[in-house]
Amino acid sequence: MENCIINLKDIVVEYDGERVLNGLNLEIHDKEFVTFLGPSGCGKTTTLRIIGGFVEPKEGDIFFDGVRINDLPPHKRQLNTVFQRYALFPHLNVYENVEFGLKLRKMPESERKQRVREMLELVNLKGFERRNINQLSGGQQQRVAIARALVNHPKVLLLDEPLGALDLKLRKEMQIELKRIQQSLEITFIYVTHDQEEALTMSDRVVVMKDGYIQQIGTPQDIYNEPANAFVADFIGESNIMDGLMYDDFKVQFAGNEFECVDKGFGQMKRVDVVVRPEDVKVVAPDEGQLNGVVNSVIFKGVHFEMMVEAAGYNWMIHSTKMEEPGSIIGMRIDPFDIHIMHKMEDEE
Amino acid sequence: MKSRYSAYPYVIWMVIFTVVPLLLVAAFAITDSSGAYTLENISAVGEYTPVLMRSIWLAAIATVLCLVIAYPLAYILSRKTGSQQRTMLMLVMLPTWMNFLLRTYAWMTLLEKNGIINRLLGFIGLGPFEMINTQGAVVLGMVYDYLPFMILPLYSIMTKIDNSVIEAAQDLGASTPQILRRVLIPLSMPGITTGITMVFVPAVSTFIISRMLGGGGNLLIGDLIELQFLGNAYNPNLGAAIALVLMVLILLCMSITNQFDGEDKEDMII
């Protein structure tokens, strides 16, 4: 088993009497890239701020390397943060921003110079030392923020939606860059985002959260292929989610048809949620699949066409590389292993 | 965050030097010179109703005049471009940097019987007119002294009104009066209310302008208060009662005008 660096036990947080975290338990391993993923208000940023020391939990314990750090103020914790919108110090230039933490530790100047130079090289900002913060582009500011945090050699780096303010292309570049930095430094990254694609691209493990509860923890593949419930399925990628009835093991009924599936252990005649990914519905000639549907609309999405298809009372989203005319009738086939069965979500019962 | 402790020296200071003094005003207002509780002072304020009404009346006229004069001025200013705008604004605000005593004094020399205006009128065979020591002179002094306080908030709110908003109204068929009534005035409402308070409050409570330009006959409520504390009529209890009435009156007016605008009051005062 990998070494556990951060351990959250039964964490409860309340803001003005409202619970934002409900008894959260989480172990984060050394040198892993963990992402907290969820819609706004799910508690992901609060969890990060607890680790950083900016929020005090009402109940529960935080352990860092096995030591309880509940009462340790932020400036004494061995971790650093890359803040949303960077929080760079506008009165200092690039060099002075990066040097800030080292200066506080009274490190001799020659060593400071060395460390800052290394860091600026790592984030590809060599030659920008004397630049003013507001002369930098968003992407460059982002890099300064990362360098400023990493120069202190923290064991853990916290990143709070660090790419949120960047445009799409830059965001993709920085995702790769961050992963590269994490792997080359071999430290733990804890990353907060509401962007599921970002989470899947970079993480070793993803923690999906909603309303202060953890919904699922797993590798990106687990989360995508085996979502624990309809919320996760819907949040991660696009999904067709339908009410279904589990007849028995490997037999499920939904959309007015009976399908074979690979799930078992739900019991007999049990109400379930059925999730089918848009790319898992295969378009075939009419009457050659399990269902027939009428194409309502088609949008070209670059790699594929996104179609809305009316079939058996549901409006299906289907991704296909072949274009179908709106109004035409198509056949639809779904393979057993592409049908994901999950328990009805508790809060919807 | 524990940073709120750094406000404690200020909080203590304000309690001693703002809250306690105002409580003292209230305490003096309801006691007599020996310190016994009485409502006599408050009821005595009623005797000065004519002075109170005169103060409110003159200040109200001055405020309306300021608004009427300042509104077009602020609009013209706000439509100018960068450097021109800054120069013009500086020109408008420059006189306020001179102490208002000197500005009021200037009008004293202009309006008096042997003053310049009467001299000039004399050349064309008019006058001399009795201009100083009239209510008109007091209103003039108020308008002159406080006009910039009206221009500034109006100007700062109007710079935030984009030209395209006015053009859009024109495009939709609004005439100039309609634009004024349906677009400009609603959008500049916070500036109007701030301007009104910033002119009305000092105008209604002044004792300098009335004394320098109004002579002895046009006593205002400010004069009345001053007389009770530093003048011959020495009676701090009555003075406190009048001050209390004035303060309550103004706070009431403020809370009414506050209904009209939102949060950005503080940027306007600065």
Place this chain on the structure above:
Amino acid sequence: MKKTSWYSKAYMSVALGFLYLPILVLIVFSFNESKSRGVFTGFTLDWYVKLFHNEMILSALFNTLVIAAIASVVATVIGTLAAIGINGMKKWAKSLVMNVTYLPIINPEIVTGVSMLLLFVFIRDKFNVDMELGFFTLLLAHITFCTPYVILNVLPKLRQMDKHTFEAAQDLGCSPAQAIWKVVIPEIMPGIMAGFLMAFTYSIDDFIISYFVSGPTSQTLPIAIYSMTRRKVSPQINALSTIIFVVVLLVLLGSNIVEARREKRLNRKEED
């Protein structure tokens, strides 16, 4: 660019004429030989010479500058700390403190002046403190009415500041006090300076509050001016007005030039 219409130009001119003509007349008559305020009889600089030998004016000027300097510095320190504290307060506490802060600003000055007079007299009489009205009471009063202006200048800067900057400093190893000193103060410096300047000018300019809390021993310039206007005679007051006007004009022009230069420099930097 649309051309400004003739009537808006005319309106501007009339308004500026209204604002400046009285001041212009004051200035012209400061050079008048006779004491008449209606007829210009000949050019002289006598009134300026007399002004510079007027003990009352000179000591009042000195008092004004000393009080303004001390009051504005103290108000800036108290006010800046207060703004930082207020910014971190809970909503109800913040609105309570801000309402008290607005009191001296929205209250008629005469009420503030009277209330402070009552306080000083009360302290003297009830606690037998030997505190005569004069320099010290003036100073206390000036600090009191200056501090809110510092707060109102600093608070918006604090609000504009990225709320995570303070946390970022702590994250990098600053104690909360260090974080305020090393990061927050430098960032809100423009607001602090603006507040300081505003406090300084308001202190120099204040008449009404000073009038109530000053004693016979310690006058400020506005109080001296007031007593001069009561005597209604000497054109020294015109000379004084002229000097004040010129000083203000030079200061404003100077600061505008500095400002314009800085803007230009900033623009140039951005083009790099």
